[in-house]
Amino acid sequence: MIKKNWWKIIAVVLVLYTIIAGFLFKVPAQPILHETIRNLYFHVPMWFAMMVILFVSVWHSIKYLNKSTIESDIVASQAAHTGMLVGALGLITGSFWAKYTWGAWWVADTKLNGAAITMLIYMAYFVLRGSIDEEQKRARIAAVYNILAYVMLIVFLMILPRMNDSLHPGNGGNPGFNSYDLDSTMRLVFYPAVLGWIVLVVWIFTLRVRTEKLKRKTLLNE
Amino acid sequence: MNNFLKKTALLFALSILSISAFAQQDQPIEMADGLYQSGKIYVVVVVASIIFLGIVAYLIMLDRKISKLEKEIKNK
Numbered sequence: 001m002i003k004k005n006w007w008k009i010i011a012v013v014l015v016l017y018t019i020i021a022g023f024l025f026k027v028p029a030q031p032i033l034h035e036t037i038r039n040l041y042f043h044v045p046m047w048f049a050m051m052v053i054l055f056v057s058v059w060h061s062i063k064y065l066n067k068s069t070i071e072s073d074i075v076a077s078q079a080a081h082t083g084m085l086v087g088a089l090g091l092i093t094g095s096f097w098a099k100y101t102w103g104a105w106w107v108a109d110t111k112l113n114g115a116a117i118t119m120l121i122y123m124a125y126f127v128l129r130g131s132i133d134e135e136q137k138r139a140r141i142a143a144v145y146n147i148l149a150y151v152m153l154i155v156f157l158m159i160l161p162r163m164n165d166s167l168h169p170g171n172g173g174n175p176g177f178n179s180y181d182l183d184s185t186m187r188l189v190f191y192p193a194v195l196g197w198i199v200l201v202v203w204i205f206t207l208r209v210r211t212e213k214l215k216r217k218t219l220l221n222e
Numbered sequence: 223m224n225n226f227l228k229k230t231a232l233l234f235a236l237s238i239l240s241i242s243a244f245a246q247q248d249q250p251i252e253m254a255d256g257l258y259q260s261g262k263i264y265v266v267v268v269v270a271s272i273i274f275l276g277i278v279a280y281l282i283m284l285d286r287k288i289s290k291l292e293k294e295i296k297n298k
Contacts, residue, residue, distance in 0.1 A: 005285075008285075012275075012278050016271060016274060016275070019267065019270050019271050019274055020267055020271065023263060023266060023267045024263065024267060029250075029251040029253050030251065031251050034251060034252055034253055034254075035253055203281065203285075204281065207285060207288060210288045210292065211288060214288065214291050214295065218295065221295075221298070
Protein backbone atom coordinates (compact mmCIF):
# COMPACT_ATOMS: atom_id res chain seq x y z
CA MET A 1 0.00 0.00 0.00
CA ILE A 2 2.62 2.55 1.14
CA LYS A 3 5.12 1.10 -1.33
CA LYS A 4 2.88 1.98 -4.24
CA ASN A 5 1.46 5.25 -2.93
CA TRP A 6 4.46 7.00 -1.35
CA TRP A 7 4.48 9.73 -3.99
CA LYS A 8 0.90 10.68 -3.17
CA ILE A 9 1.91 11.14 0.47
CA ILE A 10 4.78 13.38 -0.64
CA ALA A 11 2.36 15.54 -2.64
CA VAL A 12 0.01 15.95 0.33
CA VAL A 13 2.85 16.73 2.76
CA LEU A 14 4.42 19.28 0.40
CA VAL A 15 1.18 21.13 -0.30
CA LEU A 16 0.22 21.10 3.38
CA TYR A 17 3.65 22.51 4.20
CA THR A 18 3.18 25.31 1.67
CA ILE A 19 -0.22 26.20 3.13
CA ILE A 20 1.28 26.51 6.62
CA ALA A 21 4.62 28.09 5.69
CA GLY A 22 2.98 30.16 2.96
CA PHE A 23 0.87 31.98 5.54
CA LEU A 24 3.35 32.12 8.39
CA PHE A 25 6.85 32.68 6.97
CA LYS A 26 8.10 36.22 6.55
CA VAL A 27 7.71 37.73 3.09
CA PRO A 28 9.35 40.86 1.64
CA ALA A 29 7.24 44.00 2.10
CA GLN A 30 6.46 45.43 -1.32
CA PRO A 31 4.28 48.39 -2.24
CA ILE A 32 0.95 47.52 -3.95
CA LEU A 33 1.50 43.79 -3.39
CA HIS A 34 1.53 43.83 0.45
CA GLU A 35 0.51 40.40 1.77
CA THR A 36 -0.79 39.29 -1.62
CA ILE A 37 2.81 38.42 -2.47
CA ARG A 38 1.94 35.10 -0.79
CA ASN A 39 -0.25 34.30 -3.78
CA LEU A 40 3.02 33.31 -5.45
CA TYR A 41 2.79 30.05 -3.47
CA PHE A 42 -0.73 29.25 -4.71
CA HIS A 43 -1.42 30.95 -8.05
CA VAL A 44 1.87 30.24 -9.84
CA PRO A 45 2.09 26.47 -9.07
CA MET A 46 -1.24 26.07 -10.92
CA TRP A 47 0.46 27.12 -14.15
CA PHE A 48 3.52 24.97 -13.52
CA ALA A 49 1.24 21.99 -12.93
CA MET A 50 -0.72 22.82 -16.10
CA MET A 51 2.43 23.01 -18.24
CA VAL A 52 3.66 19.67 -16.91
CA ILE A 53 0.39 17.78 -17.27
CA LEU A 54 -0.21 19.18 -20.76
CA PHE A 55 3.30 18.05 -21.67
CA VAL A 56 2.33 14.56 -20.49
CA SER A 57 -0.70 14.92 -22.76
CA VAL A 58 1.26 15.90 -25.87
CA TRP A 59 3.88 13.24 -25.11
CA HIS A 60 1.23 10.53 -25.23
CA SER A 61 -0.30 12.04 -28.35
CA ILE A 62 3.07 11.68 -30.08
CA LYS A 63 3.27 8.14 -28.69
CA TYR A 64 -0.16 7.42 -30.16
CA LEU A 65 0.92 8.62 -33.62
CA ASN A 66 3.93 6.31 -33.32
CA LYS A 67 2.31 3.10 -32.10
CA SER A 68 -1.47 3.63 -32.45
CA THR A 69 -2.32 2.04 -29.09
CA ILE A 70 -5.64 3.38 -27.85
CA GLU A 71 -4.28 3.57 -24.29
CA SER A 72 -2.04 6.48 -25.29
CA ASP A 73 -5.10 8.30 -26.57
CA ILE A 74 -6.92 7.79 -23.26
CA VAL A 75 -3.91 9.06 -21.30
CA ALA A 76 -3.48 12.09 -23.59
CA SER A 77 -7.12 13.16 -23.37
CA GLN A 78 -7.35 12.68 -19.60
CA ALA A 79 -4.11 14.63 -19.06
CA ALA A 80 -5.50 17.50 -21.15
CA HIS A 81 -8.67 17.36 -19.07
CA THR A 82 -6.74 17.63 -15.80
CA GLY A 83 -4.66 20.43 -17.30
CA MET A 84 -7.84 22.40 -17.93
CA LEU A 85 -8.79 22.04 -14.25
CA VAL A 86 -5.56 23.65 -12.99
CA GLY A 87 -5.55 26.13 -15.87
CA ALA A 88 -9.03 27.32 -14.92
CA LEU A 89 -7.96 27.64 -11.27
CA GLY A 90 -4.92 29.64 -12.43
CA LEU A 91 -7.06 31.99 -14.49
CA ILE A 92 -9.60 32.58 -11.71
CA THR A 93 -7.00 33.14 -8.99
CA GLY A 94 -4.97 35.38 -11.30
CA SER A 95 -8.01 37.47 -12.12
CA PHE A 96 -8.82 37.86 -8.42
CA TRP A 97 -5.24 38.83 -7.62
CA ALA A 98 -5.24 41.35 -10.47
CA LYS A 99 -8.38 43.01 -9.08
CA TYR A 100 -6.59 43.86 -5.84
CA THR A 101 -3.20 44.81 -7.26
CA TRP A 102 -3.75 46.15 -10.78
CA GLY A 103 -7.28 47.35 -10.01
CA ALA A 104 -9.20 45.34 -12.60
CA TRP A 105 -10.47 41.79 -12.99
CA TRP A 106 -8.99 41.63 -16.45
CA VAL A 107 -6.64 43.81 -18.46
CA ALA A 108 -5.82 43.41 -22.13
CA ASP A 109 -2.35 42.11 -21.34
CA THR A 110 -0.38 39.72 -23.57
CA LYS A 111 0.12 37.24 -20.73
CA LEU A 112 -3.54 37.27 -19.65
CA ASN A 113 -4.99 37.11 -23.13
CA GLY A 114 -2.41 34.47 -24.04
CA ALA A 115 -3.56 32.32 -21.12
CA ALA A 116 -7.19 32.76 -22.12
CA ILE A 117 -6.47 31.89 -25.76
CA THR A 118 -4.54 28.79 -24.65
CA MET A 119 -7.56 27.63 -22.67
CA LEU A 120 -9.80 28.17 -25.70
CA ILE A 121 -7.38 26.20 -27.92
CA TYR A 122 -7.66 23.26 -25.51
CA MET A 123 -11.45 23.63 -25.32
CA ALA A 124 -11.41 23.17 -29.09
CA TYR A 125 -9.44 19.94 -28.55
CA PHE A 126 -12.39 18.51 -26.62
CA VAL A 127 -14.90 19.82 -29.14
CA LEU A 128 -12.87 18.12 -31.87
CA ARG A 129 -12.81 14.84 -29.94
CA GLY A 130 -16.52 15.02 -29.35
CA SER A 131 -17.27 15.52 -33.02
CA ILE A 132 -15.64 12.31 -34.29
CA ASP A 133 -17.36 9.00 -33.56
CA GLU A 134 -14.89 6.52 -34.97
CA GLU A 135 -12.31 5.71 -32.31
CA GLN A 136 -9.10 5.37 -34.33
CA LYS A 137 -9.89 8.40 -36.43
CA ARG A 138 -10.71 10.49 -33.37
CA ALA A 139 -7.50 9.45 -31.64
CA ARG A 140 -5.34 10.26 -34.67
CA ILE A 141 -6.84 13.64 -35.47
CA ALA A 142 -6.92 14.64 -31.79
CA ALA A 143 -3.27 13.65 -31.40
CA VAL A 144 -2.21 15.85 -34.31
CA TYR A 145 -4.29 18.75 -32.99
CA ASN A 146 -2.83 18.27 -29.50
CA ILE A 147 0.70 18.78 -30.81
CA LEU A 148 -0.40 22.02 -32.44
CA ALA A 149 -2.13 23.05 -29.21
CA TYR A 150 1.01 22.57 -27.13
CA VAL A 151 3.10 24.57 -29.58
CA MET A 152 0.52 27.36 -29.37
CA LEU A 153 0.68 27.16 -25.56
CA ILE A 154 4.45 27.74 -25.65
CA VAL A 155 3.97 30.66 -28.04
CA PHE A 156 1.13 32.30 -26.10
CA LEU A 157 2.39 31.74 -22.57
CA MET A 158 6.16 31.79 -22.90
CA ILE A 159 7.23 33.67 -26.03
CA LEU A 160 4.74 36.44 -26.85
CA PRO A 161 4.49 37.84 -23.28
CA ARG A 162 8.28 38.22 -23.23
CA MET A 163 8.32 40.11 -26.53
CA ASN A 164 5.66 42.65 -25.56
CA ASP A 165 5.05 44.99 -22.64
CA SER A 166 3.24 43.19 -19.88
CA LEU A 167 1.97 43.96 -16.40
CA HIS A 168 2.54 40.38 -15.39
CA PRO A 169 5.71 39.79 -13.30
CA GLY A 170 8.52 38.06 -15.16
CA ASN A 171 7.41 39.31 -18.58
CA GLY A 172 8.10 42.19 -20.94
CA GLY A 173 10.76 43.97 -18.90
CA ASN A 174 8.84 43.41 -15.67
CA PRO A 175 10.94 41.73 -12.97
CA GLY A 176 9.90 38.33 -11.67
CA PHE A 177 9.40 37.66 -7.98
CA ASN A 178 12.93 36.30 -7.69
CA SER A 179 14.15 39.92 -7.62
CA TYR A 180 12.17 40.61 -4.41
CA ASP A 181 13.26 37.42 -2.71
CA LEU A 182 16.67 38.65 -1.66
CA ASP A 183 17.30 36.19 1.18
CA SER A 184 15.61 33.24 -0.57
CA THR A 185 12.95 32.67 2.10
CA MET A 186 10.26 32.66 -0.57
CA ARG A 187 12.10 30.01 -2.58
CA LEU A 188 11.93 27.82 0.51
CA VAL A 189 8.16 27.71 0.12
CA PHE A 190 7.78 28.30 -3.61
CA TYR A 191 9.79 25.33 -4.91
CA PRO A 192 8.06 22.77 -2.64
CA ALA A 193 4.73 24.34 -3.65
CA VAL A 194 5.45 23.85 -7.35
CA LEU A 195 6.61 20.25 -6.84
CA GLY A 196 3.74 19.42 -4.48
CA TRP A 197 1.04 20.73 -6.81
CA ILE A 198 2.56 19.02 -9.84
CA VAL A 199 2.52 15.64 -8.08
CA LEU A 200 -0.99 16.24 -6.68
CA VAL A 201 -2.28 17.01 -10.16
CA VAL A 202 -0.57 13.89 -11.51
CA TRP A 203 -2.47 11.92 -8.84
CA ILE A 204 -5.81 13.39 -9.95
CA PHE A 205 -4.84 12.62 -13.55
CA THR A 206 -4.07 8.95 -12.78
CA LEU A 207 -7.51 8.66 -11.11
CA ARG A 208 -9.08 9.98 -14.31
CA VAL A 209 -7.11 7.58 -16.51
CA ARG A 210 -8.03 4.58 -14.32
CA THR A 211 -11.73 5.51 -14.37
CA GLU A 212 -11.67 5.92 -18.15
CA LYS A 213 -9.98 2.53 -18.61
CA LEU A 214 -12.57 0.90 -16.31
CA LYS A 215 -15.34 2.49 -18.32
CA ARG A 216 -13.83 1.13 -21.54
CA LYS A 217 -13.41 -2.37 -20.13
CA THR A 218 -17.00 -2.59 -18.88
CA LEU A 219 -18.30 -1.28 -22.20
CA LEU A 220 -16.28 -3.91 -24.10
CA ASN A 221 -17.48 -6.72 -21.79
CA GLU A 222 -21.13 -5.89 -22.22
CA MET B 223 32.26 80.67 -15.20
CA ASN B 224 28.88 82.25 -14.78
CA ASN B 225 27.50 79.64 -17.14
CA PHE B 226 29.09 76.88 -15.07
CA LEU B 227 27.54 78.23 -11.86
CA LYS B 228 24.15 78.39 -13.50
CA LYS B 229 24.46 74.83 -14.66
CA THR B 230 25.50 73.47 -11.26
CA ALA B 231 22.70 75.44 -9.58
CA LEU B 232 20.23 73.90 -12.00
CA LEU B 233 21.71 70.46 -11.39
CA PHE B 234 21.24 70.83 -7.62
CA ALA B 235 17.74 72.22 -7.99
CA LEU B 236 16.68 69.28 -10.13
CA SER B 237 18.41 66.78 -7.84
CA ILE B 238 16.45 68.12 -4.88
CA LEU B 239 13.21 67.69 -6.87
CA SER B 240 13.96 64.02 -7.33
CA ILE B 241 14.26 63.47 -3.55
CA SER B 242 10.50 63.47 -3.24
CA ALA B 243 10.42 60.41 -5.46
CA PHE B 244 12.74 58.55 -3.09
CA ALA B 245 10.88 59.77 -0.03
CA GLN B 246 7.86 57.70 -1.00
CA GLN B 247 9.82 54.56 -0.35
CA ASP B 248 10.31 55.55 3.28
CA GLN B 249 6.62 55.20 4.05
CA PRO B 250 5.94 51.90 5.76
CA ILE B 251 4.30 49.32 3.50
CA GLU B 252 1.10 48.02 4.98
CA MET B 253 1.31 44.34 5.87
CA ALA B 254 -0.98 42.14 7.97
CA ASP B 255 1.15 42.69 11.04
CA GLY B 256 -1.87 43.05 13.35
CA LEU B 257 -3.12 39.63 12.31
CA TYR B 258 0.30 38.14 13.07
CA GLN B 259 0.65 39.93 16.42
CA SER B 260 -2.73 38.83 17.71
CA GLY B 261 -1.92 35.29 16.63
CA LYS B 262 -5.20 34.92 14.74
CA ILE B 263 -3.42 34.17 11.47
CA TYR B 264 -3.24 30.61 12.82
CA VAL B 265 -7.02 30.38 12.50
CA VAL B 266 -6.69 31.05 8.79
CA VAL B 267 -3.89 28.50 8.46
CA VAL B 268 -5.98 25.83 10.21
CA VAL B 269 -9.06 26.56 8.09
CA ALA B 270 -7.09 26.36 4.83
CA SER B 271 -5.38 23.15 6.00
CA ILE B 272 -8.71 21.54 6.92
CA ILE B 273 -10.15 22.33 3.51
CA PHE B 274 -7.09 20.89 1.79
CA LEU B 275 -7.08 17.74 3.94
CA GLY B 276 -10.80 17.30 3.26
CA ILE B 277 -10.13 17.33 -0.48
CA VAL B 278 -7.26 14.87 0.03
CA ALA B 279 -9.55 12.54 2.01
CA TYR B 280 -12.01 12.70 -0.88
CA LEU B 281 -9.22 11.84 -3.35
CA ILE B 282 -8.13 8.88 -1.19
CA MET B 283 -11.71 7.58 -1.11
CA LEU B 284 -11.97 7.88 -4.89
CA ASP B 285 -8.60 6.14 -5.27
CA ARG B 286 -9.76 3.19 -3.12
CA LYS B 287 -13.07 2.95 -4.90
CA ILE B 288 -11.35 2.75 -8.28
CA SER B 289 -8.87 0.14 -6.97
CA LYS B 290 -11.79 -1.97 -5.77
CA LEU B 291 -13.51 -1.75 -9.15
CA GLU B 292 -10.28 -2.65 -10.93
CA LYS B 293 -9.96 -5.79 -8.80
CA GLU B 294 -13.60 -6.76 -9.43
CA ILE B 295 -13.22 -6.46 -13.18
CA LYS B 296 -9.95 -8.40 -13.12
CA ASN B 297 -11.59 -11.28 -11.23
CA LYS B 298 -14.59 -11.43 -13.51
